[in-house]
Amino acid sequence: MAHKDGAHKDGKAKTAADDVTAAAGMVTKHNKVAQHGKKAAGRRRLPREAYEKELYRLQAELVKVQEWVRTESARIVVIFEGRDAAGKGSTIKRVTEYLNPRVARIVALPAPTEREQSQWYFQRYVDHLPAGGQLVLFDRSWYNRAGVERVMGFCGKEEYSRFLHQCPIFERLLVEDGILLRKYWFSVSDDEQERRFRSRLQDPMRRWKLSPMDLESITRWEDYSRAKDEMFIHTDIPEAPWHVVESEDKRRARINMIAHLLTTIPYRDAAPPALRLPPRPPSQGYVRAPREMQAYVPDHAASLARS
DSSP: OOOOTTOOTTOOOOOOOTTOGGGHHHHHHHHHHHHHHHHHHTSOOOOHHHHHHHHHHHHHHHHHHHHHHHHHTOEEEEEEEESTTSSHHHHHHHHHTTSOTTTEEEEOOOSOOHHHHTSOTTHHHHTTSOOTTEEEEEESOGGGTTTHHHHHTOSOHHHHHHHHHHHHHHHHHHHHTTOEEEEEEEEOOHHHHHHHHHHHHTOTTTGGGOOHHHHHHHHTHHHHHHHHHHHHHHHOBTTBOEEEEEOSSHHHHHHHHHHHHHHTSOOOOOOOOOOOOOOOOOOOSOOOOOGGGSOOOOOHHHHHHHO
């Protein structure tokens, strides 16, 4: 039997941080979300035809959002967090598939440099926040401190406590300044995560997606569960709430996440300016240079046509 984010195969229940009893109600709310996720895990996979039809419709709406963002000089930040192999990257790919990369940017930062480690923790993320008319999608974000850094011991207790204190303040400042901040947590069972890890190990085209850190998350499943619970306690604020995406079926996860995101953005169908192809002017006597004067790419496709 598969278990969701807060429970492992030994049957132990989700455990919130023992020293945060005042937020018990919030923990209860997210436990209910996880229980709902277990039921959702038993659903059959969304049929491809229905998935592709609805995905295309939603992507057409995202193009409208893009035009609204551009014309209104809006600023949107979407945070993608969750378990390793929970489907964050593939969802981001579907979100941006038809969008202009000058409007919609993906931010996936590497490990901080020595200089960045000496800065205010949020500083390197501030550099990537959107200007007017931009949408930024964070593939992992400042929540690294509450997740992998906390579990793997990459930050001290004081740094961790400071993050939990400052993060809600930081996010309220973003929202107060007019940024539309949306936060999504992708939830997947331990069985499904392991299945996806094994699939990547056997696929040379996706092997790069796995790192020793990813594999170690298997043995630290409950540590990550407790870290996620405590993170939600401190950062699930009214101004920037968390939204959990059940990701046992990646197709459902993509559809559900995009559909929800669209409901949270006050966009309208801002028609782009009308365009018309001008007539091509008559030749002014230009003569193209001989082909042999330029270096052309070899016609590799021709060998495929012959075979």
